[in-house]
Amino acid sequence: MTIGLAGLVVSSCADDANGRDAHQSRDMASPVEVVKIERGPIATYEAASGRIEAIHRAPVFARVSEICKEVRVIEGQRIKVNDTLALLEDAEYRYQRDRELATREKARQGTQDAQVQRDKAHADHDRIKRLIEQSGEGIYSKNDLADAKLALDKAEIALKVAGEELKRTEATCAEAELRFQNTVIRSPIAGVVVQVDVELFDLVKVDQKLFDIAELDALEIEVSVPESSAGSIRAVPASTSGAPDISHAQAALLYVAAWPSARFLGYVDTVAPIVDRERGMVDVKLRVIQPEALVATQERYEALLAQFPPPERRVIEASAQEFATNENGMLRPGMWVNASIVKDVKPDTLLIPSGCVVNGAIYVVVPPAKSDGEQKPKEGGRGRETASGPTVRRIDILSQRGVRNDKFTELIPKGDDGAMLKAGARVVIRGQDFLRDGSGVKIVQAPGEGAAPQKPNGQTSGVQK
Known part of the structure; x- marks a missing residue:
């Protein structure tokens, strides 16, 4: 009888200890933020930079010699064909x-x-x-x-x-x-006045340059890419009519210093047939698509937009809508541009934000068991499902990742661990520093349902070659 009572006391003490450990385990769970693994497109980019240049520039010269009695435009002003620029006596x-x-x-x-x-x-x-x-x-x-x-x-x-x-x-x-007509100085093209070389009451001489006009609808950027990347950059093909076939062009994402949060659209126009021997670089010309043109004829550029993952595409379209009606939002000659040329696109693959990867590994959330609370060990006892709360399983993805850039990483599931890498699985994106395999976690935030939560101002991160 005494032995039976002692056994009951010991059992009761053990149960109390297990309860306290479980309670402490719940209290010590590390707070983390998670995102879901999702399917979507991913692209690799080639980074390059250069200044915007006008393909068509029209210097305006005086055809008669006379006194200037009126100047009607200023530098930076947008004009149409045959607009009056100045009047001579x-x-x-x-x-x-x-x-x-x-x-x-x-x-x-x-x-x-x-x-x-x-x-x-x-x-x-x-x-x-x-x-x-x-x-x-x-x-x-x-x-x-x-x-x-x-x-x-x-x-x-x-x-x-x-x-x-x-x-x-x-x-x-x-x-x-x-x-007589030449006493009225008119613009030969539509565009922007980039230079004014005449003032009121100046004596204008024949063949004197008065203005410089640049066409804003035809802009290009000359950039250089390494010889090693030349094979992945292609010029826009010609259609049967001889015009560029934009539907098969290679898209480019454009960043300008004037509007850091905006993104603009371009495409590869020409690729130099030779490599610069001194620099080991290949010269590439990118054509710029103005926001106004993108909004007016978006269906024409659908094939270019389709080369970007949804977040980048949304930012491009939002920027176009914002700047299409803003006269000061035109891309202009002389602007410095950082370009990301799309080299390869995988349209449907498993994606996680690149911020989830720490030291070549990710932490996948293992939800608590839905049964009576009995512990159900996983393979090797790692990443247990418990009734007390979710835990995490550390998975090395060095051999299970594909295309990656600053924003996304492609997952290629392999082996036993790969079975956990599927669409809808939750991965820790913040709070990995204090985690280890099997750690208990407390999910304090699960931003969005996409593979990559949007930044507050809609910005996208830089690209990695």
């Missing part, structure tokens, strides 16, 4: 034009008179000739016919001279009109 050229117009009108009247005289001479000659043929030399003689022929020849010569004079005066009048 035109009084003298107006007088010359009006004088030539009067001379042309006089010559035109002389030509009309000469035409009337020629028609009359031609009718007299035909009438005399017809009467002689019908009645002989009764009313008119052959001498009269010869005189009529001579008068006709003179009239035709006079008409020809008058016609030549009219052509000369018309040419002179057109020249005077052109000089």
Whole structure:
């Protein structure tokens, strides 16, 4: 009897100790934040940088020499084709034009008179000739016919001279009109004024450069990539019509210092056929797509947008919407650009944020058992499911990861541990520092349902080659 009571006391003490350990285990659980493993696209990039240049630039020169009486634009101003840039004094050229117009009108009247005289001479000659043929030399003689022929020849010569004079005066009048029109300086293209080289009351000389206009709809960036990456960069192919086939172009993500949180779209246009021997680099030209063009004809660029993972694509589209109606949001020549050229795209793969990986390993959350609380050991006793709360299992992914960049890491499940790497599994993204295999955890935040939570301002992290 005494032995039985002692056994009950020992058993009761053991149960109390186990309860205290379980309670302490729950209290000591490490707080962590988690994300879910999800399926999605991932891309690898080639980083490059350069300045935006205008493909089409139009210097505007003076065609006449005169005093500048008005400048209507400033540097940085957007303009359309034939917009007036400046006005020169035109009084003298107006007088010359009006004088030539009067001379042309006089010559035109002389030509009309000469035409009337020629028609009359031609009718007299035909009438005399017809009467002689019908009645002989009764009313008119052959001498009269010869005189009529001579008068006709003179009239035709006079008409020809008058016609030549009219052509000369018309040419002179057109020249005077052109000089008068050249006192108004107009833009030959639509774009932005990048340079103004004339001021009010300046004496402008013929062939003096006054303005420099750059077209904003055709911009490019010349960058250089290492020789080792040249094989993964391709020029845009040509379509059957000879125009660039953008649907098969290689996309590029563009960052500018003026708007750090925005992202813009571009694509590889040309790739140099040779390698710079001194630098070991290949020159590549990227075409820039303005936000306004992307919003207006997004379907044209759908193949380019599809090359980016959803977060990057969303930022590109949001930036385009924001800057499309903002005149100051245009990408401009001279801006410094950091570009990320898409080298390879995997459209459907397992992804986790790269921040989940610490020292080549990740911690996968093992949920508590749904049964009566009995411990159910996993393989090798690691990452137990317990009734007291979730634990974590440390998985080395050095041999189970594929494409990676600063934002995402691709998972390629292998072996027994790989069975836990599936869509929907939760992975620790913050709080790994104090974890070990089998540690109890307390999930304090589970940001979003995506593979990578968005940053507060929509920014995406830099890329890794």
